[in-house]
Amino acid sequence: MKQTKLNINFKRLKETIETSASIGTTPNHGLCRLALTKEDQEMRDVFKKWLEEAGLEVKIDDFGNMFGRRIGNQDLPPVLIGSHLDTQPQGGRFDGILGVLTSLEVIRTLNDHQIETERPIEIVNFTNEEGARFEPPLLGSGGSVGVFTKEFVYSRKDRDGKSFGDELEKIGYKGDETNRLKEGHAFIELHIEQGPILESKGITIGAVEGIKGMSWLEIKVEGKGGHAGPTPMALRHDALFATAHIIQNIEAHAKSDPDLSVTIGKLSLKPDVTNCIPDEVIFSLDVRHKYDNVRLTFIDEVKEMIEVITKERGVNATINSVWEVDTTHFDPHLIESVEKHAQDLGYSVERIYSGAGHDAKYVHEIIPTCMIFIPSIGGISHVEDEFSKDEDIEKGANVLLQTVLQLANET
Numbered sequence: 001m002k003q004t005k006l007n008i009n010f011k012r013l014k015e016t017i018e019t020s021a022s023i024g025t026t027p028n029h030g031l032c033r034l035a036l037t038k039e040d041q042e043m044r045d046v047f048k049k050w051l052e053e054a055g056l057e058v059k060i061d062d063f064g065n066m067f068g069r070r071i072g073n074q075d076l077p078p079v080l081i082g083s084h085l086d087t088q089p090q091g092g093r094f095d096g097i098l099g100v101l102t103s104l105e106v107i108r109t110l111n112d113h114q115i116e117t118e119r120p121i122e123i124v125n126f127t128n129e130e131g132a133r134f135e136p137p138l139l140g141s142g143g144s145v146g147v148f149t150k151e152f153v154y155s156r157k158d159r160d161g162k163s164f165g166d167e168l169e170k171i172g173y174k175g176d177e178t179n180r181l182k183e184g185h186a187f188i189e190l191h192i193e194q195g196p197i198l199e200s201k202g203i204t205i206g207a208v209e210g211i212k213g214m215s216w217l218e219i220k221v222e223g224k225g226g227h228a229g230p231t232p233m234a235l236r237h238d239a240l241f242a243t244a245h246i247i248q249n250i251e252a253h254a255k256s257d258p259d260l261s262v263t264i265g266k267l268s269l270k271p272d273v274t275n276c277i278p279d280e281v282i283f284s285l286d287v288r289h290k291y292d293n294v295r296l297t298f299i300d301e302v303k304e305m306i307e308v309i310t311k312e313r314g315v316n317a318t319i320n321s322v323w324e325v326d327t328t329h330f331d332p333h334l335i336e337s338v339e340k341h342a343q344d345l346g347y348s349v350e351r352i353y354s355g356a357g358h359d360a361k362y363v364h365e366i367i368p369t370c371m372i373f374i375p376s377i378g379g380i381s382h383v384e385d386e387f388s389k390d391e392d393i394e395k396g397a398n399v400l401l402q403t404v405l406q407l408a409n410e411t
Helices: 010-021 038-053 097-112 139-144 150-155 164-170 197-201 239-254 292-313 332-344 359-363 390-407
Strands: 057-060 066-070 079-084 121-126 186-192 205-211 213-222 261-263 267-270 280-289 316-325 349-354 369-374
Touching: 010 038, 010 097, 010 390, 038 057, 038 066, 038 097, 038 121, 066 097, 079 097, 079 359, 079 390, 097 121, 097 186, 097 390, 121 139, 139 150, 139 359, 150 164, 186 332, 186 359, 186 390, 197 205, 197 349, 205 332, 205 359, 205 390, 213 239, 213 292, 239 261, 239 267, 239 280, 239 292, 280 292, 292 316, 332 349, 332 369, 332 390, 349 369, 359 369, 369 390
Parallel strands: 079 121, 079 186, 186 369, 205 349
Antiparallel strands: 057 066, 066 121, 205 369, 213 280, 213 316, 261 280, 267 280
């Protein structure tokens, strides 16, 4: 039975968000709830209690991913909804947490109105999405769908040398391999945008078309060191000035395409002394674009540019690929569903690509997937003052509710 005008209970959702925000609170009202810590365990215990109170069957897989299933009228692959409850060390109270808590509110709303669905609906809380404690990120979703092996995931260690496997067992959330994610009719993940696009355009809902492909490179520029005083500028082979020239050109070229995101997040130099000419610089390059061919062409052009500049300046450069992942394109039917329900509710909506990684990326390997974005005020996230407006949260939850109602009644 489809209810097109049904709305979530925002007062209840707000109280749920506040309860979550009280677990792992930082002095500046953010959250520190790293994966598999006592704070994560406390949040999991509360969340498990909420799932059980909502009448859901709770299961946990061998990566600690938590699933809560609401039965359907037919034994069909479920509609999955959710995200993650872990945070950065000085993270905000929204991030992917909203995806989990709005999913819980969807279930509670259906229960309030005694609405049955043909398909089961399953909430999921994925482990270690952030990667703030155990690298790389997305270990829970990646492990559950087979992107990472159990041996790889369990062997990941934090800065104190504690392993994922040991810490998972310690908090009591090491479940069974048979509970891993196997099938689904669809997966819908609600999340804050983590960028400025929706807010800057006055758009309420982002119907996410996919996740941008990304390349990480490490570039080493080697010159000739020397004393800062006696060496004339015209006779220098300064690795840092050459690097600065390269970086300026990278930025100028990147600005030619508004869909291109280019970041230099790390830079080190040797000997790193005030009165010495640098003879070596190493810097990172993060390149993201929704079209893989554009991203790869940009990298080729950067390499050509580096060759020209290093030759002009009498230095050498080595470029190594550190990590590369192609763009994920989400399911067209699901994108259209999100877009349609936002429009039907009278909300402004725009299709958008995510520049950040999400659990949806790996889930899409085995299940049709889409995401719903709501605006991030100031375009910031992973910080304590991360913020999304109440009205945007409520609207995002209502779009999730209507989308789930449609999908859970498709047979």
